[in-house]
Amino acid sequence: AQKITQTQPGMFVQEKEAVTLDCTYDTSDPSYGLFWYKQPSSGEMIFLIYQGSYDQQNATEGRYSLNFQKARKSANLVISASQLGDSAMYFCAMREGVGYSSASKIIFGSGTRLSIRP
Amino acid sequence: DVKVTQSSRYLVKRTGEKVFLECVQDMDHENMFWYRQDPGLGLRLIYFSYDVKMKEKGDIPEGYSVSREKKERFSLILESASTNQTSMYLCASSFGDRGVEQFFGPGTRLTVL
Numbered sequence: 001a002q003k004i005t006q007t008q009p010g011m012f013v014q015e016k017e018a019v020t021l022d023c024t025y026d027t028s029d030p031s032y033g034l035f036w037y038k039q040p041s042s043g044e045m046i047f048l049i050y051q052g053s054y055d056q057q058n059a060t061e062g063r064y065s066l067n068f069q070k071a072r073k074s075a076n077l078v079i080s081a082s083q084l085g086d087s088a089m090y091f092c093a094m095r096e097g098v099g100y101s102s103a104s105k106i107i108f109g110s111g112t113r114l115s116i117r118p
Numbered sequence: 119d120v121k122v123t124q125s126s127r128y129l130v131k132r133t134g135e136k137v138f139l140e141c142v143q144d145m146d147h148e149n150m151f152w153y154r155q156d157p158g159l160g161l162r163l164i165y166f167s168y169d170v171k172m173k174e175k176g177d178i179p180e181g182y183s184v185s186r187e188k189k190e191r192f193s194l195i196l197e198s199a200s201t202n203q204t205s206m207y208l209c210a211s212s213f214g215d216r217g218v219e220q221f222f223g224p225g226t227r228l229t230v231l
Contacts, residue, residue: 009158035219045208045222091160105151105176106220108161 003027004094006109013082014117020067021077021112023092032096034075035106036066039089048090051075079114087116121145122223124209130229137196139226141209147221148214150192152176152184155206155225167192168214199230 003026013019025034036048051059051066059066067076079086092109125140141150149168153161153176163176165184173184181203185193192211196203206227210220 004160006160037222043206043225043227045210045220047219047221050219093161105163105166105174107163107177108153110158110160 004092004107004109006092006112008112009110010113010115012115012117015084016081019079019082019086019114021079021090021092021114023075023077023109025073025075025092025094027073027094027096029096032094034066034068035093035095036064036075036077037091037093037108038086039091039111041088045091049077082116084116084118087114089113122209122211122221124207124223124226126226127224128227128229130231131196131199132231133200135196135199135230137199137228137230139194139196139207139209139228141192141194141211141223142190143192143211143221144190145211145221146189147211148189149212149220150186151210151212151220152182152192152194153208153210154178154203155208161208164194199228201230204228204230 005024032053034051038046049059049061049064049066051068063080065078089111091111093106095106122143131137151166152164155161162178164182167173167186183195206225208225209223212220
C-alpha cells in the first residue's frame, strides 16, 4: 500500500536560511507523482511543486526545489532563502498510476509545521 | 484562475443532524475529492468522483455519502452527524488525466456538538 511519511512535526528556522523538509514514500507502482503543498494559517492548500517518477531532473519552482532520491524513496522539499511568509504547514503527497483518471487520488503525509524566525 | 468554493467556512451542527457540505468548481474538472483534515493525521480522503454520477470510496468513507449530479458540484453528506466528525473538510478538483495538481477550496470547519 502506498504511504507517505513526514517525520518532522515542527521546525524553526531563521529568516533567510535554507530549510529542508523531509518526506519519504512507499509504493510498488513504477509510475507515480510526488507533490508538496503549503497550508498557511488561513487554511487554503497551495500547490508548490511536482515531481514525476520518470522525471530525470529534480523539479524546481522559484525558491522551491524537490530533492528526489528515487532509490531512497525520498522527496525532500528545499526552500532557499526562507521568508517570514513561508511560515505554514507543509504537506508531502503522492499519486500512483499517473496518467489515468480513476487513479487520480492523492495521499498526504501528516505535515510539517514550519516557523520562520525574524 | 481555478476557483473551488465551499458553501460554508464554519458550521456548527448537533449530533444526529443531517449535514450537507457543498463544493463547486468552475474549471470543468472531471475529478472532485472530499478530504478531512485532523491534527497529526494530515488529509485523509473520504470520497472522490471522476465523472458525473460516479463515485469511489476513499480511505475513510464510513459515516459519509456523496452526490455528484452535475460536473461542477460535489456534495458531501453526513447522514447523522456525530461528534467524531468534528473536523476541517476540504474539497478539491483536478483534470482527469491531463492535470497534475489538485486545486483546493478554502475548507469548512465543522463542529458537531
